[in-house]
Amino acid sequence: HYILTEPASFSKSHGILILTPLKVIFKPDPGNRNRQDSFEIKVEDIINVSIEGKMMKRLCLIVKGSAPETVLVKVSNMESWKTHIDITKKILSHFYLSQIPQQTGKQKKKTDGPSAEPNQPESKKKSSASWYEANRKIMENVLNDLKKKKLEAPEDPQGSWPSGRDYEQSFQSLQHSIYKDLTELQTATALKNPVSVNWYVHATGNYGSIYKVRTTSGQLMALKCFTKRTSHLNMRYLELSSYLKGINYAADPLVRFEFYTKGIMAMKNPSVYYPILTMEWIDGTPLNTFIKANLKDPKVMKKLAKDFIDSVAQLHSFGIAHGDLSGDNIIIDKKGKMIFVDYDGMYVPLMEGQKAPELGHSGFQHPERKVDDYGPNLDNFSSLVIYLSLLALAEKPDMWKKYNGDDPDCLIMRKEDFKDPDHSEVVKALSTGGGRKVKKLTKLMVQAISKEPLWDGTDPLKLISL
Numbered sequence: 001h002y003i004l005t006e007p008a009s010f011s012k013s014h015g016i017l018i019l020t021p022l023k024v025i026f027k028p029d030p031g032n033r034n035r036q037d038s039f040e041i042k043v044e045d046i047i048n049v050s051i052e053g054k055m056m057k058r059l060c061l062i063v064k065g066s067a068p069e070t071v072l073v074k075v076s077n078m079e080s081w082k083t084h085i086d087i088t089k090k091i092l093s094h095f096y097l098s099q100i101p102q103q104t105g106k107q108k109k110k111t112d113g114p115s116a117e118p119n120q121p122e123s124k125k126k127s128s129a130s131w132y133e134a135n136r137k138i139m140e141n142v143l144n145d146l147k148k149k150k151l152e153a154p155e156d157p158q159g160s161w162p163s164g165r166d167y168e169q170s171f172q173s174l175q176h177s178i179y180k181d182l183t184e185l186q187t188a189t190a191l192k193n194p195v196s197v198n199w200y201v202h203a204t205g206n207y208g209s210i211y212k213v214r215t216t217s218g219q220l221m222a223l224k225c226f227t228k229r230t231s232h233l234n235m236r237y238l239e240l241s242s243y244l245k246g247i248n249y250a251a252d253p254l255v256r257f258e259f260y261t262k263g264i265m266a267m268k269n270p271s272v273y274y275p276i277l278t279m280e281w282i283d284g285t286p287l288n289t290f291i292k293a294n295l296k297d298p299k300v301m302k303k304l305a306k307d308f309i310d311s312v313a314q315l316h317s318f319g320i321a322h323g324d325l326s327g328d329n330i331i332i333d334k335k336g337k338m339i340f341v342d343y344d345g346m347y348v349p350l351m352e353g354q355k356a357p358e359l360g361h362s363g364f365q366h367p368e369r370k371v372d373d374y375g376p377n378l379d380n381f382s383s384l385v386i387y388l389s390l391l392a393l394a395e396k397p398d399m400w401k402k403y404n405g406d407d408p409d410c411l412i413m414r415k416e417d418f419k420d421p422d423h424s425e426v427v428k429a430l431s432t433g434g435g436r437k438v439k440k441l442t443k444l445m446v447q448a449i450s451k452e453p454l455w456d457g458t459d460p461l462k463l464i465s466l
Contacts, residue, residue, distance in 0.1 A: 013037035135317035142246035162266035220281035301394035321378035363410030366453035
């Protein structure tokens with residue numbers, strides 16, 4: 001599990017710097033002539049972490065040995081790396097201390113041999129707890145730092161916002177529509193939808209439309225324009241982006257994005273620039289389409305289920321909830337990596353006490369979810385629904401045709417099944433015809449329906465342990 005990854009330079013090589021719960025690793029780029037410049041340093045061997053240099057600053061690691069060694073690495077977010085390595089050192093130190101048996105006067109010292117070794121399952125449990133606890137400490141540190149800064153965002157534009165049709169006109173000339181400071185977007189080329197060739201819009205959602213542009217450097221980017229005025233949009237996205245940058249987007253399923261409070265104008269009100277969001281364009285397959293294509297391969301389906309619950313567990317470890325986990329918002333890219341998109345309903349710890357801006361797709365959400373149900377456990381029910389559905393389909397792929405019916409807004413269950421599970425045909429089929437784990441998860445889901453929407457009895461780590 002990676003805590004941090006980022007492009008970096010070491011010695012004469014460019015590559016990637018990686019922090020895991022146990023090591024700091026530098027891997028040169030493929031084809032790099034100086035392959036010997038790679039290194040792996042145990043976190044426990046790092047004596048000190050600092051930032052050295054006035055003009056050419058470097059991350060400085062002092063590594064213990066017969067003579068302490070100095071390792072200098074150039075990386076953009078040096079403060080973040082220093083903080084994360086320091087916290088990981090403390091967590092690791094605490095973890096090792098917890099392994100030392102507490103001797104009492106009546107206890108005998110254990111002799112060497114098999115009986116002195118911890119059993120494998122317990123070792124795995126402590127390893128899992130270690131990375132989770134490390135992420136929680138990072139969360140607390142980042143949260144404290146951001147609270148001290150007192151984030152401020154400009155007021156959202158007043159009045160009615162541009163419609164999708166208004167933005168279509170804007171994309172005919174990005175040079176005139178994009179705010180003057182965003183030169184990379186001003187000079188980009190808007191790409192029309194290959195399915196609807198007369199339109200620039202590639203996808204639409206509750207709060208906006210997605211467009212595709214190519215920059216002059218050839219990079220493909222997704223550009224989101226907002227069509228609804230939601231409560232404190234600028235402030236929400238400032239809190240969201242500040243927190244995700246603070247943890248360096250360490251949760252794997254998330255994509256880096258930039259939010260601009262002044263982004264694009266429309267002809268209906270040319271004096272006002274509306275917010276936009278940009279991120280790398282993801283070429284991939286939506287979850288429902290991927291399921292349909294791989295139903296006959298149980299190994300792929302089981303891996304899909306594992307990748308999903310591991311991804312949600314990563315978010316949860318940082319106090320993050322996506323808020324609208326659904327078939328539309330889960331993408332599997334060309335390399336098989338799972339990616340979560342659409343962060344309009346996302347929760348991060350800075351948003352504690354706020355109301356949810358949306359309620360998510362009803363085919364995945366707790367039937368009693370309300371706007372006041374907003375917190376780190378927001379994904380618990382939907383992640384259980386998706387995890388259970390994927391495992392059930394790995395065992396019985398015919399359930400897809402019977403219970404989905406090409407409905408893009410659900411997998412094999414709908415809101416009606418959640419509202420009355422005792423009379424649901426699909427819930428009965430899962431309870432009686434599934435394997436041991438599917439039956440356990442179904443029972444847990446029925447129990448969760450009777451609890452409040454943010455019940456912690458279905459958090460992802462508990463689902464993994466079943």
